[in-house]
Amino acid sequence: MISKDYIILDPHGMHAxxxxxxxxxxxxxxxxxxxxxxxxxxxxxxxLNILSIAAKYGDTISVIIEGEDxxxxxxxxxxxxxxxxxxx
Amino acid sequence: MKGVGVSPGISIGKAFIINKTEAALxxxxxxxxxxKSIETEKFxxxxxxxxxxxxxxxxxxxxxxxxQEIEILDTQIxxxxxxxxxxxxxxxxxxxxxxxxxxxxxxxxxxSEMFVSxxxxxxKARTTDIQDAENRILxxxxxxxxxxxxxxxxxxxxxxxxxxxxxxxxxxxxKIKGFATRLGGRxxxxxxIAKAKGIPAVVACGQDLLNIKNDDAIILDGSSGDIILNPDxxxxxxxxxxxxxxNEELSLLKSLKDIPVQTIDGHKIDLFANISGDxxxxxxxENGGEGVGLFRTELLFxxxxxxxxxxxxxxxxxxxxxxxxxxxVIVRTLDIGGDKQLPYFGIPHENNPFLGYRAIRICLNxxxxxxxxxxxxxxxxxxxxxxxxxxxxxxxxxxRLAKKCLQEVKQEMEFSGVGFNKNVxxxxxxxxxxxxxxxxxxxxxxxxxxxxxxxxxxxxxxxDRMNNKVSSLYSHFNPGLLRLIQNVIQQAHKQNxxxxxxxxxxxxxxxxxxxxxxxLDEFSMGxxxxxxxxxxxxxxxxxxxxxxxxKVMEMDNxxxxxxxxxxxxxxxxxxxxx
Numbered sequence: 001m002i003s004k005d006y007i008i009l010d011p012h013g014m015h016a017x018x019x020x021x022x023x024x025x026x027x028x029x030x031x032x033x034x035x036x037x038x039x040x041x042x043x044x045x046x047x048l049n050i051l052s053i054a055a056k057y058g059d060t061i062s063v064i065i066e067g068e069d070x071x072x073x074x075x076x077x078x079x080x081x082x083x084x085x086x087x088x
Numbered sequence: 089m090k091g092v093g094v095s096p097g098i099s100i101g102k103a104f105i106i107n108k109t110e111a112a113l114x115x116x117x118x119x120x121x122x123x124k125s126i127e128t129e130k131f132x133x134x135x136x137x138x139x140x141x142x143x144x145x146x147x148x149x150x151x152x153x154x155x156q157e158i159e160i161l162d163t164q165i166x167x168x169x170x171x172x173x174x175x176x177x178x179x180x181x182x183x184x185x186x187x188x189x190x191x192x193x194x195x196x197x198x199x200s201e202m203f204v205s206x207x208x209x210x211x212k213a214r215t216t217d218i219q220d221a222e223n224r225i226l227x228x229x230x231x232x233x234x235x236x237x238x239x240x241x242x243x244x245x246x247x248x249x250x251x252x253x254x255x256x257x258x259x260x261x262x263k264i265k266g267f268a269t270r271l272g273g274r275x276x277x278x279x280x281i282a283k284a285k286g287i288p289a290v291v292a293c294g295q296d297l298l299n300i301k302n303d304d305a306i307i308l309d310g311s312s313g314d315i316i317l318n319p320d321x322x323x324x325x326x327x328x329x330x331x332x333x334x335n336e337e338l339s340l341l342k343s344l345k346d347i348p349v350q351t352i353d354g355h356k357i358d359l360f361a362n363i364s365g366d367x368x369x370x371x372x373x374e375n376g377g378e379g380v381g382l383f384r385t386e387l388l389f390x391x392x393x394x395x396x397x398x399x400x401x402x403x404x405x406x407x408x409x410x411x412x413x414x415x416x417v418i419v420r421t422l423d424i425g426g427d428k429q430l431p432y433f434g435i436p437h438e439n440n441p442f443l444g445y446r447a448i449r450i451c452l453n454x455x456x457x458x459x460x461x462x463x464x465x466x467x468x469x470x471x472x473x474x475x476x477x478x479x480x481x482x483x484x485x486x487x488r489l490a491k492k493c494l495q496e497v498k499q500e501m502e503f504s505g506v507g508f509n510k511n512v513x514x515x516x517x518x519x520x521x522x523x524x525x526x527x528x529x530x531x532x533x534x535x536x537x538x539x540x541x542x543x544x545x546x547x548x549x550x551x552d553r554m555n556n557k558v559s560s561l562y563s564h565f566n567p568g569l570l571r572l573i574q575n576v577i578q579q580a581h582k583q584n585x586x587x588x589x590x591x592x593x594x595x596x597x598x599x600x601x602x603x604x605x606x607x608l609d610e611f612s613m614g615x616x617x618x619x620x621x622x623x624x625x626x627x628x629x630x631x632x633x634x635x636x637x638x639k640v641m642e643m644d645n646x647x648x649x650x651x652x653x654x655x656x657x658x659x660x661x662x663x664x665x666x
Contacts, residue, residue, distance in 0.1 A: 009471075011366070011411055012210055016163040016217060016277075023166055046172035047163070048199060048218075054208050058403075086410055088159075 001066045002074050003036075006081035007058060010088050014055035018088045019047050025080055031067025091268060091293035093313035094279035097338060098331040099266035099288045100324060101243035103304040106251075113193055118185040127181045131188035134228035138168050141224060142254055151257065154284060160253045160277050167221040173199070189229055196222040213273040220252030240264055245306050247297060253277035261285055266308040268315055270297045282310075286338065290315055337619075344619050345376040347626060351604070355630040358610035359622055360416070362590055366407040371615040376622060379416040381538060381612020382477075382590035383408060385461070386428060394432050395457065401464035409472030416473045418538065418588075418612075419465050420517065421490075422457065423447045423479040442546075447480035452489050462497045469509035476512055477538060482520040487533045519543035519591075524572040527579035537580050538612070541591030545569055564593045565646040565653070570602075574641070577607045588612055598653045600624045601660075605637025624657075627664050 008014055014022075026033045026044045033044035035053060037060075042049040044063075055061050063081075065073050118124050146153065146161045153161075167173075173195055180191035196218065203215050240246075240260060246267040256278040259267075264287065272278060272291030282289035288310030300306065300317060307316040307327050311334075316323060349359045360381030361372040365388075372380070388396050388404045396404070408417060424430055425446025438444040451458035465476055478490045491514060501508055516533075518524050519540030527537065541564050546553055548569050553562040573589075580587045588610030593599045595613035600621055603611070611621060636656055643649050 009410055011407060013208070015210055016166075016214060017159045020159065020163045020166045024162075046170050047166040048170050048172050051211060051214060052202060052206075054206050054211055056208065086413065 001064065002070050003062050003064045004074060004077070005060050005062050006077075007060055008055050009057075009081070009085045011057050012088070013057050013059070014050060014053070014061075015088070016047070016051065018085055019050040021084065021088075022050065022080065023047060025076060026073075028076075029065075029067065029069050029073040031065050031070045031073050033073075034064040036062040036064060089293060089296035089299075089315045089317065091290040091297075091313045091315065092274060093289075093310045094272075094274055094276075094291050095282035095287060095289040096311040096334070097266070097286065097288035098310070098327055098334055099243075099245055099308045100327060100331065101245040101265045101306060101308075102241065103247050103300050103302060103306050104240060104244045105300065105302050106246060106248040113190050114187055116187050116190070118181070118187065124182050124185070127186075127188040127191075128178055130229060131177055131181065131192065131225075132174075134188070134225045135168055135174070137228040138221070138224040139165055141228075142168065145254060145258060153257070156284065157257050157281060160281065161257065163277075164217065164220065164254055167217055168224065170221075173221075189226065192222065192225060192229070209273060213276040216250045216252060216272060216276055216278065219250070220254060223252070224254075245308055247300050247306075250276075251278045253281060256281040256285075259285070259287065261287060266290075266310065268293050268297060268306075268308060270294060286342070340623070341375060341619050344622050344626075345374070347376075347622075349376075349378065349622055349625055351625060351628055351630045351633070353629040353631060355604075357604070357608075357625050358416075358588065359618055359625070360418075360588065360590075360610055360612035361615045361618065362612055363408070363615075365404070366411045368615065369408065369411045372618075375615045375618040377615055377618050380408075380412060381418055381588050381594075381610055383417050383419045385420060385422055386424060389422065389424065389430055390428075392432070395460070398460045398464045398467075401461060402467045405465050405468035405474070406471050409468045409474055412472050414473050416475060418475045418477050418515065418536075418590075420477045420479055421448070421461055421465075422451060425450055442543075442552075448478050448486055448490060449480065451478075452486060452493070455493060458490075458493055459497055462494055463501065466497060466501060466508035466512065467506060469512050470507050474509070474512060475515060475536070477515045477517060477536075479517040479540070480519065480543075481516040481530070482522045484526070484529055484533060487516055487530060491533065515586075517590075518576050519547070521548050521572060524548075524576050527576040528582070531580045531583045531585045534585065536586040536588065537576060538610075539573060539576055539587065539589040539591065541569075541573075541589060541593035544572065544591070545593075548572060563646040563650070564591075564596070564599065565640075565649040567641075567644060567646070567649070570641065570649075573603075574606050581607060586610065595621060597621060597624055598650065598657055601628060601633045601636045601656060602640050602653060604628070604630065605633035605635070605640075623664075624660065627660060 010018055035042050035044050037053045037055055040053050042053060063077055118127060142161055142164050146158060176195045177191045180186045181188060199218055200215050203211055240263045242263055244264050246264060248269050250269045250271040251267060266288040268290045270293055279289060279291060288308050290308055290310060290313050305318050307319050350356045359377060360379045361377040362382040363380050364384045425435055426442050435445055465474060468474060481487055513535035515536035515538060517540045518537050523530060545564050549566055551558050551562045553559045577587050586609050589608055590612040594611040595617035597620055640649050
């Protein structure tokens with residue numbers, strides 16, 4: 001299991017379009033993905049759940065990845081949160 | 089009546105009201121497992137058909153969708169397919185004996201309530217997307233919730249509770265001239281798409297909108313948010329004139345926005361904007377600005393009781409760095425004093441504040457203020473392409489001292505392991521005649537210059553332009569000033585340094601060809617001026633501009649220079665518009 005913290009870099013927070021991209025990204029891996037913000041823990045399958053944690057610009061969220069390809073997935077998530085998130 | 093204008097432009101047309109039939113609960117209780125499995129099946133099929141509908145819009149080549157529109161449709165598909173919603177609906181069918189219709193309505197009601205309760209304007213605006221998902225599935229459960237596609241008459245202005253993003257995407261822009269909704273917000277997807285399509289739109293109009301009836305004549309102003317119901321002929325005429333002006337401006341904007349800024353003979357120019365904070369950036373990019381030539385940092389220091397902390401400054405610069413998307417941003421360090429006073433930083437009365445304690449002179453004397461700002465800018469530098477610029481430099485010692493301070497801050501940050509961009513470029517404002525005269529010396533110390541023509545002009549001509557008695561003498565076409573500017577550009581270029589200009593002269597269309605001919609690399613101005621200046625740059629050649637420059641430099645007074653440039657500009661516009 002890998003748990004990694006990211007800062008939300010999109011000035012509008014984790015809104016619908018990045019959330020969609022995030023779900024699509026997670027689908028490419030066999031691992032299971034969860035998101036955690038403060039005490040709230042959700043599965044990264046549901047758009048509604050991702051939006052409901054209301055992650056704002058500058059918030060820190062943890063991504064928890066578990067599965068055989070977790071180390072491969074974490075590299076893709078690094079890129080997503082550090083680069084892609086700025087471009088929505 | 090008035091709402092929030094979210095997509096600029098004026099439309100004059102007839103109202104077309106779209107009413108939604110409220111979905112109703114049936115209250116039917118399912119009696120056995122067989123009917124439960126039928127309802128579950130019906131629900132799954134309805135979801136699939138709803139997804140297919142959106143997929144069909146996505147594949148429709150006639151719509152020529154943008155990347156952003158496709159992303160929004162993908163989002164709609166995710167809402168429709170959401171596993172949490174599916175799970176909840178199927179649970180209600182099986183454990184609470186509800187029909188698919190009732191289960192769906194109840195689940196979506198809960199979801200909508202959850203979003204509305206969130207303390208976040210953006211997420212509140214997502215309610216529309218969620219309702220669209222609900223309506224689409226309900227419609228496919230064979231319940232008539234929305235009218236089938238209708239033929240809209242010409243010049244239609246749609247009046248609705250709200251418009252779903254998918255509906256906005258398929259709006260026929262040949263017939264639909266605008267829309268107004270009772271609900272919605274600036275960040276709703278419908279607003280984003282309306283803007284991209286160029287349909288004027290006003291949202292969040294509230295209850296007043298209910299007064300409008302079908303076929304009522306309406307004027308919609310998508311910039312101000314004004315809606316005029318049954319306007320008289322005089323008002324219509326007024327708005328028609330306004331409409332022509334706005335349309336011309338908008339089409340100029342649109343046609344120029346994505347064209348690279350280069351002369352006919354292929355010479356590239358940086359067309360940048362002056363900003364005071366991250367809010368200005370949207371306008372900059374809309375107008376085709378490719379970076380920021382002057383980020384004034386004073387805004388954060390004004391209207392408060394004490395200096396902003398390092399953290400506050402960091403957040404302020406970071407927002408700009410992120411939003412600017414790796415485009416260059418020149419951050420000018422604090423420029424207070426002169427006519428800009430801070431209430432909490434008392435500068436004793438001076439006889440000549442413009443020649444007094446201001447800008448870099450304060451920062452180099454009270455280094456604690458300077459260090460905090462430099463550190464905050466450096467911390468933000470990892471989030472974008474920030475450059476640092478020192479204002480009001482009159483001697484080489486000041487540049488060296490300012491750079492030394494920057495070096496000290498960098499060392500301290502390195503020592504404590506705080507990340508920053510080690511290659512941050514540094515430059516100075518050239519706005520004092522001595523700096524312009526010794527550009528050859530100063531160029532050795534910096535990566536770039538930015539000419540501040542407002543101060544340079546008033547210091548060179550010794551004219552206070554706020555003084556009515558002498559302001560008529562103020563002209564940035566004074567041959568003495570032009571020689572100074574030319575010297576700055578030539579000396580910098582001898583050492584391969586970049587020269588920009590962020591004063592008013594950079595946005596003066598009369599000066600564009602002259603400055604281009606002098607070799608200016610970067611023009612920075614208020615966002616609204618960009619399209620006009622861009623039009624001149626891309627419609628002329630560098631060689632032609634050089635000829636103009638040569639002629640101007642042979643003239644001996646500002647009046648003949650102004651007249652000559654005016655004639656050149658008129659000739660260009662006549663040629664360009666014919």
